[in-house]
Amino acid sequence: MMTVLPKAQKNETTDRASTTQNTEVSVFDWVDSRHQFLVDTYDRLMIEPNRKHISRCLYLADQIQKACNDHSVGILAALQLNRHPKHRYIKELLAGVLCELIGREVGMSSSSRLLLICASLTQDVAMLDLQESTLDRQSSPLTDGQRRQIQKHPSAGRKIIEQAGVKDALWLDAVEQHHERLNGSGYPNRLKQEEISSGAKILACADSYAAMVRPRGDRGVKIPKVAIKEVYLMRGDALDTEVVRVLINILGIHPPGTWVKLANGEQGVVREPGEDRPFPRVAALLDCDGNTLLGSQIRDTAIKDCAVLDMIDTPFVFNLAAVLNKLWPKIPAS
Numbered sequence: 001m002m003t004v005l006p007k008a009q010k011n012e013t014t015d016r017a018s019t020t021q022n023t024e025v026s027v028f029d030w031v032d033s034r035h036q037f038l039v040d041t042y043d044r045l046m047i048e049p050n051r052k053h054i055s056r057c058l059y060l061a062d063q064i065q066k067a068c069n070d071h072s073v074g075i076l077a078a079l080q081l082n083r084h085p086k087h088r089y090i091k092e093l094l095a096g097v098l099c100e101l102i103g104r105e106v107g108m109s110s111s112s113r114l115l116l117i118c119a120s121l122t123q124d125v126a127m128l129d130l131q132e133s134t135l136d137r138q139s140s141p142l143t144d145g146q147r148r149q150i151q152k153h154p155s156a157g158r159k160i161i162e163q164a165g166v167k168d169a170l171w172l173d174a175v176e177q178h179h180e181r182l183n184g185s186g187y188p189n190r191l192k193q194e195e196i197s198s199g200a201k202i203l204a205c206a207d208s209y210a211a212m213v214r215p216r217g218d219r220g221v222k223i224p225k226v227a228i229k230e231v232y233l234m235r236g237d238a239l240d241t242e243v244v245r246v247l248i249n250i251l252g253i254h255p256p257g258t259w260v261k262l263a264n265g266e267q268g269v270v271r272e273p274g275e276d277r278p279f280p281r282v283a284a285l286l287d288c289d290g291n292t293l294l295g296s297q298i299r300d301t302a303i304k305d306c307a308v309l310d311m312i313d314t315p316f317v318f319n320l321a322a323v324l325n326k327l328w329p330k331i332p333a334s
């Protein structure tokens with residue numbers, strides 16, 4: 001049975017995500033406001049799950065789906081570049097965007113993709129308290145109690161969203177199975193192969209990548225090159241081979257928003273994949289001495305002098321926001 005988006009739900013949301021209609025914002029501001037909307041939703045969900053919270057998830061998923069129509073490259077870049085220490089749930093947004101893009105490529109219907117984005121937004125709803133109070137700050141290994149809570153969060157998460165009124169099997173199964181692995185090594189039920197729903201296979205792949213490129217207290221952040229390689233090595237054994245192929249095709253070798261070093265010594269950010277996908281367009285932002293360039297210089301990395309030498313960690317540089325804001329087209333606020 002389909003979970004229905006109530007007509008009145010837009011009126012009940014008075015936050016930034018719903019009050020900036022008919023205006024355009026940078027992709028960074030768009031991500032910030034969606035993140036705040038998600039945080040507010042989680043805060044309410046943790047008090048008492050009900051249909052209003054599920055409506056908010058559907059509303060946010062709808063916004064993500066619409067934004068991906070024309071702005072997926074800019075959104076992926078803004079999510080990749082986000083290093084704000086208080087933005088804890090960028091992973092859920094990034095996985096949701098990737099679910100939408102993978103779902104399109106594999107022929108899922110729009111309504112099914114919407115539910116899959118919702119599953120991404122609610123996948124870890126049963127461990128929000130643990131995540132907020134501990135995991136984001138803890139550098140020591142997990143305790144046995146924390147491991148137990150993590151092991152059961154997929155099935156506990158399903159119960160929470162069922163209690164809130166979700167009836168869609170696609171959404172519920174994806175949440176419950178997003179840590180299952182093809183070879184039976186996953187949790188909570190050690191499902192294998194076709195026992196795992198197709199939605200869960202997509203979410204597992206999107207979430208694996210998103211988790212690797214986002215920092216968490218007990219594990220470091222990986223640059224996209226390393227994360228893509230790790231996801232690739234999981235294909236067949238743990239993750240669905242076709243889904244991994246589609247994900248890597250979407251991200252390319254150099255995902256949007258990745259910092260790279262060029263052959264001429266400059267450093268910059270991948271603005272978009274090139275027409276020949278191994279050769280992205282890069283906005284050079286720092287010269288070979290690390291000094292900020294005036295404005296951004298777009299480099300064609302198919303040219304030998306501007307070839308990408310390597311991906312690098314996001315450097316800590318002041319005053320780049322104004323330049324970055326101009327790299328991707330503005331996006332409707334809602």
Ligand SMILES: [Fe+2]
Nearest residue numbers: 123124178179
């Ligand atoms: Fe999870």
